[in-house]
Amino acid sequence: MWELDAKPVLLWSDALVFMLVIVLCTFFYRLRNDPQTRERWSQVFSSRLGMVTFTIIMVYVGIALLDSLHFRRALASPAGVETTEVFYDNKVTSVLDLMLDGMGDRYERTYSAPLALKSFEKSDMKDEHGNLVRDYEWLEHAGRHLASPADKWPDLLRLTGIALAWGLAAAALVVGLQWVLLRGSAYPWYASWLVQAVVICFMVWLVSVSHYYHVLGTDQGGTDVAYQSLKGIRTGVLLGTLSTLVMLPIAVTLGVMAGYFKGWVDDVVQYLYTTLSSIPGILLIAASVLLFQVYIDLNPDYFAVGMEKADARFIALCFILGLTSWSSLCRLIRAETLKISQLGYVQAAHAFGVSHRRILGRHILPNVVHIILITFVLDFSSLVLAEAVLSYIGVGIDPSMGSWGNMINDARTELSLEPAVWWTLAGAFFFMFMLVLAANLFSDLVRDAFDPRSGSGRSGA
């Protein structure tokens, strides 16, 4: 099962996301001694809600990172051919695929309901006498080990029991380790541990039951829906973070410069963001993506495997989303910088002859960091939601790359079938909703902690 013979593949988006992780880690590592920041973060994490939502977000991020470690499997050399050259599969696999243990490789012919044994639609078959009959076909990868179909529910119960036992054991290990390390802590870690235990049990159950059944059924192409939903996590998380990463340098540089230097710099920056924000966002994004698509179509030789082409389009989408959405953050930072540069300590620094660079770096930037942080968290959920809409319009993620938007787009008419095919939509809905809800709730907490004036949540009571 676990072949060691593989060639690692570093997609551009993988490189970018690991770079982002390093940047964020250094950022927080450098902030760790700042008493004000510590106090604010401890306010976020001293609530149970903060712990729970943060854990959920981390689970998603973890899955996304596992899904970003790509490689190409070595193919077994054809029988009878002696060769020292190793050929690699054209399909790019990720560590997550390995951990899901072939969940994505068990295809059916077409739709099947969750945990079903037979296909959803009738098809032509031959019975044992060779007569043509029209009936529901048995699925290829569901319940093949059962003696009779009636055994399904007892078998499921048994599988669930075993999976829960293993899951609880694994959870006990993970949580126990943290308990040893963190039991004296003042933060409500138990809330996080509860979530971790639930997630671990769920994942163990999902992977083990998926061996024998399709937990969320299959879609029109016969792919496992649960697998697709899990693959959508990477796309959602990466899009939400990388777009912001692209947007931040532009917004911060222009905003700080406009607020600090004023005069014609301010005029130019204001003109730029007013112009940009007056264009209907969706049209600008659509136009840019279409133009990039034309470019890809006309230069197909730039990309070695299909995945790289999809990845190029994905990165282009991140860049386009970032380049078209910096105006609101820029406006906020400009206003804040205007305010700060009037303050006494900045004036004093001027009087002492401190250079512009030093004033910007020491006095202005650290004081707008909280705006950047709030925007980062706030934008994340809206970008995840935007991906679905863009994919529906046809300017989103490449259809060959799994994403919730593509799932919804493919399944949007399935509810009007009779009986309705609900599981594709349900899968996309559940995984997307959990992430966006957690991110929204967490961003509320962060905003309350870092910007008490915002007045949302409990502070207004």
Added chain:
Amino acid sequence: MLAYIIRRLLYAIPILVGVNLLTFTLFFVVNSPDDMAASQLGDKYVTPAAIENWKRKNGYDKPLFLNDSATGLATLTDTIFFTKSVRLFAFDFGRSESGRDITTDVSTRMWPSLAVALPSFALGIWVNICVALMVVMFRGTSLDRWAVFVFVALMSISYLFYIIGGQYLVAKQWMLVPISGFDPDFKPWKFLILPVLVSVLSGIGSGARWYRTLFLEEAGQDYVRTARAKGASELRILFRHILPNALIPILTGVVVLIPSLFMGSLLIESFFGIPGLGSYMLDAIRSQDFAIVRSMVFIGSILYIFGLILTDISYTWADPRVRLS
């Protein structure tokens, strides 16, 4: 006041020029007309002759900025930049790549868009204010906290699910309204109920949450404490003191959207089969009709700038302390 409006209108010109330059760069410099022709014609028929033919037919066979072969003013006017971009300022949108007149299309498709967008907009604001007021009445209780949680949960559901779910439940399961379609002459309201309902419902989460914040901000002001000290009832405080004052930020927040209502909603219109500008844009994007996309970008920007001016005017109207200068 008039001088101010005129100044703002003049200020809009450079912005529109900027929008124009940006779209021009996107459509003609980043991708040359040759690339566009190749992708429009499809892979099979790409011969240099076919490309030239397509460019001539759609008027892309001119130089970008300067036409050296022409004389006099035509050096500037007989170019792609002039015929495709500058003419937009005269509201001359030209023809789409499928040969239809864009101006006629826009003016007929505007009204179905408005028929959906206007009721959704008005009803949405009204419902959001009512819900937010109800929540504010229970401020500080656990009901308030749960309401905020529900708002956030509603916000976290993708817009697509509201539409798909609404169509499934209301139209397919309960069979109350048609699933989609539009008929301007025969009972149009029947086709409008569901789109309006879906857009109002999907907006409650973020809208009511925002209005609640505004109301709470007002509830912490001194004049509210004074009113309470004076012995005014909670209901009177809410409706006579908090509501009118909170309406100012609400008003100025939504006025900017009013002109853009003409543009309609991309998703609503495409799901419900409403022949408005939203579905027009979506079709243009899907068929890669850049002439339409270019025109709609221009119209959208004009409407947005118009909305900004309206916002400033509404400030003075709602809050007499604000003077425009």
